[in-house]
Amino acid sequence: MGTVVDSANQGAGSMPTNKKVTVIFVLGEFSTSTSHDLVLEMAPHSGPGSGKGTQCTNIVENFGYTHLSAGDLLRAEIKSGSENGTMISNMIKEGKIVPSEVTIKLLQRAIQENGNDKFLIDGFPRNEENRAAFELVTGIEPEFVLFFDCPEEEMERRLLGRNQGREDDNIETIRKRFKVYMESSLPVIEYYNSKGKVRKIDAAKPVGEVFEAVKAVFAPADEKVKYTGIVCILVLAMCLQQDDVSL
Numbered sequence: 001m002g003t004v005v006d007s008a009n010q011g012a013g014s015m016p017t018n019k020k021v022t023v024i025f026v027l028g029e030f031s032t033s034t035s036h037d038l039v040l041e042m043a044p045h046s047g048p049g050s051g052k053g054t055q056c057t058n059i060v061e062n063f064g065y066t067h068l069s070a071g072d073l074l075r076a077e078i079k080s081g082s083e084n085g086t087m088i089s090n091m092i093k094e095g096k097i098v099p100s101e102v103t104i105k106l107l108q109r110a111i112q113e114n115g116n117d118k119f120l121i122d123g124f125p126r127n128e129e130n131r132a133a134f135e136l137v138t139g140i141e142p143e144f145v146l147f148f149d150c151p152e153e154e155m156e157r158r159l160l161g162r163n164q165g166r167e168d169d170n171i172e173t174i175r176k177r178f179k180v181y182m183e184s185s186l187p188v189i190e191y192y193n194s195k196g197k198v199r200k201i202d203a204a205k206p207v208g209e210v211f212e213a214v215k216a217v218f219a220p221a222d223e224k225v226k227y228t229g230i231v232c233i234l235v236l237a238m239c240l241q242q243d244d245v246s247l
């Protein structure tokens with residue numbers, strides 16, 4: 001599907017394997033007001049609780065992707081007793097962004113250790129530095145960015161009802177995350193929007209309806225992969241036939 005970057009061709013610091021991967025970033029935070037055009041159009045209604053994780057589960061089941069939640073990887077790192085655990089835990093409690101090298105190392109390891117070649121990276125990149133460092137280190141550019149759009153009141157209701165024991169599912173941290181989003185995450189969305197890579201989804205609807213919209217984004221891309229595969233097979237068959245004739 002789409003952009004498949006051979007990370008082995010990306011020079012120093014790239015993934016130390018020849019693995020070719022397709023990556024889709026799944027992003028969304030929330031805001032209330034801003035002077036940014038893009039934010040007025042999109043971000044006032046997109047954020048934590050917009051259902052990114054829920055829809056990623058559906059995409060995994062239907063389109064064969066592997067879901068990598070940057071937040072989940074960081075939370076697992078805390079639980080593992082890593083030397084970075086306390087620092088990560090404090091950052092999450094404050095809604096702050098963990099240093100790029102820590103998150104990228106976790107994502108890189110998860111990609112390398114997984115047999116799949118198609119990944120949904122959920123909740124990353126969170127700022128321009130995350131984005132630039134990820135591209136530099138891994139040589140991977142996303143195929144597109146899936147962006148979930150949901151009214152703030154609904155997101156707040158969902159988050160406060162999520163009840164998964166997350167320390168940041170409280171109104172105080174949610175507001176801090178909002179501030180961080182406005183200052184840091186928005187430029188990432190703008191960057192990808194300027195490249196025509198943002199696919200906006202209305203996430204305020206029930207889960208099933210949201211997934212119908214998600215499918216509309218993924219199905220054509222899936223068709224493209226199948227079509228490319230069929231063309232390759234036909235070309236190969238024609239080449240083999242020509243070889244037979246010349247023999």
Ligand SMILES: Nc1ncnc2c1ncn2[C@@H]1O[C@H](COP(=O)(O)OP(=O)(O)OP(=O)(O)O)[C@@H](O)[C@H]1O
Pocket residue numbers: 047048049050051052053054055071123158159161162203204205206207208210
């Ligand atoms: N379309 C929906 N309608 C109603 N509730 C939903 C919908 N999608 C998700 N939820 C519920 O809202 C809560 C948050 O969803 P989810 O964890 O998928 O959001 P998220 O965007 O991944 O959040 P975060 O970025 O904070 O991890 C969950 O309890 C989930 O069951």
Ligand SMILES: O=c1ccn([C@@H]2O[C@H](COP(=O)(O)O)[C@@H](O)[C@H]2O)c(=O)[nH]1
Pocket residue numbers: 048069070071072074091092093094095096097098099103122123124125126168177
């Ligand atoms: O790339 C990332 C992703 C997450 N964080 C920190 O984790 C929390 C929770 O993130 P979720 O995506 O909602 O699971 C986030 O507020 C950040 O503090 C991060 O630093 N970098």
